[in-house]
Amino acid sequence: MSEALLRVRQLSKHFPIRGGVFRRTVAEVHAVDDVSFDIFPGETLGLVGESGCGKSTIGKTLLRLLGRFDGEIWFQGQALHELSSSGMKELRKDIQIVFQDPMESLNPRHTVGEIIEEPLIIHRLGDSASRKQRVIQLADRVGLSSSALSRYPHEFSGGQRQRIGIARAIALNPQLIICDEPVSALDVSIQSQILNLLLELQRELNIALLFISHDLAVVKHISHRIAVMYLGNIVEVADAKTLYQQPHHPYTRSLIDAIPKPSPGRASKRELLAGEPPSPINPPSACRFHPRCPIARDKCRKHKPGMEAVRKQHEVACHFWQEALK
Numbered sequence: 001m002s003e004a005l006l007r008v009r010q011l012s013k014h015f016p017i018r019g020g021v022f023r024r025t026v027a028e029v030h031a032v033d034d035v036s037f038d039i040f041p042g043e044t045l046g047l048v049g050e051s052g053c054g055k056s057t058i059g060k061t062l063l064r065l066l067g068r069f070d071g072e073i074w075f076q077g078q079a080l081h082e083l084s085s086s087g088m089k090e091l092r093k094d095i096q097i098v099f100q101d102p103m104e105s106l107n108p109r110h111t112v113g114e115i116i117e118e119p120l121i122i123h124r125l126g127d128s129a130s131r132k133q134r135v136i137q138l139a140d141r142v143g144l145s146s147s148a149l150s151r152y153p154h155e156f157s158g159g160q161r162q163r164i165g166i167a168r169a170i171a172l173n174p175q176l177i178i179c180d181e182p183v184s185a186l187d188v189s190i191q192s193q194i195l196n197l198l199l200e201l202q203r204e205l206n207i208a209l210l211f212i213s214h215d216l217a218v219v220k221h222i223s224h225r226i227a228v229m230y231l232g233n234i235v236e237v238a239d240a241k242t243l244y245q246q247p248h249h250p251y252t253r254s255l256i257d258a259i260p261k262p263s264p265g266r267a268s269k270r271e272l273l274a275g276e277p278p279s280p281i282n283p284p285s286a287c288r289f290h291p292r293c294p295i296a297r298d299k300c301r302k303h304k305p306g307m308e309a310v311r312k313q314h315e316v317a318c319h320f321w322q323e324a325l326k
Contacts, residue, residue, distance in 0.1 A: 004038040004074075005208050006062070006176060011035045011071035013054075013061050017281065030280045031057040033232040035071075036307075039176065044202065044209040046223030046240070048216055048255070050277055053229045055212045056100075059178040062210070063097060064088055075176070093123055096169040100181035102161035106153040112139070112164055113149030119171045138167040142197060159190035163197070170201060176208045183218060195222050216259055220244055225313065228252045231277055231288040237307070238314040248316040248325065250293050287319070295320050 015029040032054040039045045047055050060066050062073060064080065073080040075095065083091065096119075099105035106115055113135050120131045136146050142163040153161055162182060169177050179198065183191040199222060202209060213219050219226055219240075226243045228236045228251065236249040247253045254273045273292050278284055284291055290300040299319050307315040 002041055005041045005076065006039040006210075007072075007074040008038070008058075008062070009036045009072040009074075011058065011061065011069065011073065013057050013066060013069045027281050030232050030283050032061065032069075033283075035229075035232070035234050037227055037234060037237065039208050039210060041175070041208055042202065042206045043224045044211050044222055046219035046226040047210060047212045047229060048214065048219045048226060049229035051214055052277065052280065054232045054280075055214075055229055056180050059097065059180045059210060059212050062178060063092065063095060093119075093172045094175045095178070096172065096174040096176075097178040097180060098162070098165050098169050098182045100184060102158065102165045103153060105165060106161060108153055111150055111152060112144070112156075115153070115164060116149075116167045116171060119168060123172060125172070134171070138171055141170075141201075142167045157190075158186050159194060162186065162194055166194075166197065166201070170205065170207070173205065174207065176210065179209055179211045181213055182211075184213065184215065191218065198222065216244075216255055228255065231280060231283055233288055233317065234307075235289065235318070236316045242311075242314055246325075248310055248314070248321040249289075249318050250295055251289050287317075295323050 011032055012034055013032040015031055016025040017027040017029065018024060019026040035058060037045065047058065049055055057066065061069050062080070069081070071081070075091065078091065080088070080091065110118070113132075116135045116138055117131050120126060120134060125131070126134065135149060139146060139149055144160065144163055144167065148156070153164065156164070182198075183194050186194065195218065198209065201207060209222070211219060211222055223240045225237065225239050227234050228243070228249065230251050236243070236247065236252045243252065244256060247256055275292055278288070278291060286302050286304045287293070287296070287300040290296040293300065297320065303319070305317045305319045307317050308321070309315050310321065
């Protein structure tokens with residue numbers, strides 16, 4: 001396999017909770033804790049887990065949209081954690097993001113043409129005429145007519161607005177796009193159109209994707225590899241086919257068991273989780289999954305499991321993963 005495009009090592013992001021007259025920090029939300037992963041050129045890494053597990057925080061932290069963090073982020077050999085604001089601005093040509101809610105991420109006072117052209121203006125690419133031509137090409141590539149360029153975001157459906165966001169994201173020919181729940185607010189039929197568009201653009205432009213979602217069926221469709229998150233930690237990483245056919249972590253198994261199966265009248269053995277995830281303000285010690293894990297032991301409550309390689313490109317953070325397979 002080629003050298004990693006993006007390398008993340010021991011990434012942690014905590015949010016302070018302030019209280020009292022002097023607004024002192026009284027606690028912290030442990031959104032992301034000690035997360036490491038790689039993304040390779042032209043591949044899609046799916047990042048999946050329950051709501052609130054820290055998926056979106058990772059995506060925004062990679063672009064340094066959330067302020068200070070602990071850990072290291074390397075992109076094409078450059079240390080993002082050491083870059084100045086001006087250096088990060090230059091690098092954002094190569095790393096773009098598509099947000100979950102396109103209506104919130106598109107300026108309602110700008111026309112579609114102005115929205116797509118904005119990255120080209122910010123980075124001073126081309127003159128006015130060449131930028132206008134580029135905008136027309138981008139709109140056509142994502143399935144928007146040239147007449148749409150003079151209209152405003154509120155005049156479009158959710159799927160069309162997401163196409164606008166994608167056109168803006170590819171305007172600078174990035175090497176990595178962070179897709180933060182890009183289809184979760186769309187109808188199922190529209191979801192498939194947007195997913196297919198992302199796959200086409202990836203093949204044509206050789207773009208790497210970090211695809212963040214809580215929907216395992218969607219992640220399976222688009223991802224080469226999948227990382228499963230639970231309460232700020234990555235608990236399993238494998239290629240998509242292996243993860244669905246041979247999940248090793250008890251949490252991964254429960255997520256897959258929770259996917260509706262189209263087999264009426266046939267009973268299925270499911271390992272559904274009980275209870276709600278613990279609070280990220282006061283997460284469990286050691287293995288964070290142990291309060292809900294069906295195979296937890298004293299070791300799980302005292303020692304945090306590290307990522308263990310069970311086969312090539314398949315790692316799991318569980319002391320007793322072999323027992324989970326029985």
